[in-house]
Amino acid sequence: MENVLSVRELHISVRGERPLPLVKNVSFDVEAGRCLGILGESGSGKSLTCGSLVGLLGSEYAVSGEVRFNGRNLLTANREELRRLRGAEISMILQNPMTSFDPLRTIESHILETLRAHGSVSRKEALAAGREMLARMRIEDPDGAMRRYPHQMSGGMLQRTMIGLALLLGPKLIVADEPTTALDSITRFEVVEEIRRMREECECAMIFVSHDLGVLASVADSVLVMHEGEVVEKGELRRVFASPRSEQARYLLGTRFSLIDRFRRMVRNEGGAPSRMDYAAASF
Numbered sequence: 001m002e003n004v005l006s007v008r009e010l011h012i013s014v015r016g017e018r019p020l021p022l023v024k025n026v027s028f029d030v031e032a033g034r035c036l037g038i039l040g041e042s043g044s045g046k047s048l049t050c051g052s053l054v055g056l057l058g059s060e061y062a063v064s065g066e067v068r069f070n071g072r073n074l075l076t077a078n079r080e081e082l083r084r085l086r087g088a089e090i091s092m093i094l095q096n097p098m099t100s101f102d103p104l105r106t107i108e109s110h111i112l113e114t115l116r117a118h119g120s121v122s123r124k125e126a127l128a129a130g131r132e133m134l135a136r137m138r139i140e141d142p143d144g145a146m147r148r149y150p151h152q153m154s155g156g157m158l159q160r161t162m163i164g165l166a167l168l169l170g171p172k173l174i175v176a177d178e179p180t181t182a183l184d185s186i187t188r189f190e191v192v193e194e195i196r197r198m199r200e201e202c203e204c205a206m207i208f209v210s211h212d213l214g215v216l217a218s219v220a221d222s223v224l225v226m227h228e229g230e231v232v233e234k235g236e237l238r239r240v241f242a243s244p245r246s247e248q249a250r251y252l253l254g255t256r257f258s259l260i261d262r263f264r265r266m267v268r269n270e271g272g273a274p275s276r277m278d279y280a281a282a283s284f
């Protein structure tokens with residue numbers, strides 16, 4: 001499979017008289033149709049890494065290295081090119097859906113904007129596509145949902161809507177930074193199921209950041225473990241979860257997984273998708 005994304009020697013630092021290095025020498029690839037999970041303690045540089053890929057970091061950060069997306073180096077792309085890529089070819093799904101929606105505009109208005117900013121569809125076509133997307137995301141009463149404002153939806157509904165919006169334009173890469181962390185465990189299960197379904201439907205590549213081992217185990221094919229801004233381990237998820245080589249991966253997996261050895265055995269011996277109970281157990 002060809003690489004949709006290739007990151008080489010990514011360095012991120014805060015500018016200043018004495019630059020403060022935050023992400024150091026990070027390299028990884030994501031192939032079409034595959035999902036790379038990123039695991040690491042708080043502050044290890046996961047969000048900075050994701051944000052730098054699509055030019056979302058502020059000017060206080062200096063970013064160097066190479067981020068090749070379909071062969072093109074995004075670190076040298078201009079703002080307009082990046083703006084066009086975001087949404088159309090690269091979609092971001094963020095932790096708190098509330099912050100990604102404009103509180104003063106309805107869901108319908110967000111759908112129209114997403115579709116019409118990147119293509120020449122009529123209002124009628126855009127509304128039909130939006131309604132269909134909401135139904136696919138199992139939002140009850142899609143017509144009613146279109147007229148609602150973000151605060152009139154539950155966290156789970158809003159996150160499903162954001163995933164649906166992220167998929168509307170058929171992106172080649174989805175970057176999801178802790179998309180389930182702010183949800184309760186039942187809603188999380190539903191959202192993860194939606195993400196799994198979406199991965200089956202689209203051939204896109206995905207980066208999925210999560211603290212939640214159960215969620216990672218169910219969506220990622222390979223994992224990158226970060227520690228203090230560096231990659232300390234990468235490999236196939238099954239291998240890393242079953243026999244982590246780095247001390248940090250052993251620690252991250254061990255502290256929460258020692259109580260749920262069943263889960264680890266399941267990862268090791270195949271055994272199908274984790275159940276709702278497995279998520280609940282792995283996400284305290």
Ligand SMILES: Nc1ncnc2c1ncn2[C@@H]1O[C@H](COP(=O)(O)OP(=O)(O)OP(=O)(O)O)[C@@H](O)[C@H]1O
Pocket residue numbers: 014020022040041042043044045046047048049060
């Ligand atoms: N402008 C800045 N000045 C100083 N330190 C910064 C700045 N921006 C980010 N950092 C630090 O960089 C580190 C990496 O941040 P990042 O948000 O990538 O962590 P993360 O792995 O996503 O953590 P979390 O799991 O909590 O989301 C953190 O320790 C953060 O405090």
Ligand SMILES: [Mg+2]
Pocket residue numbers: 046047048177
């Ligand atoms: Mg983060």
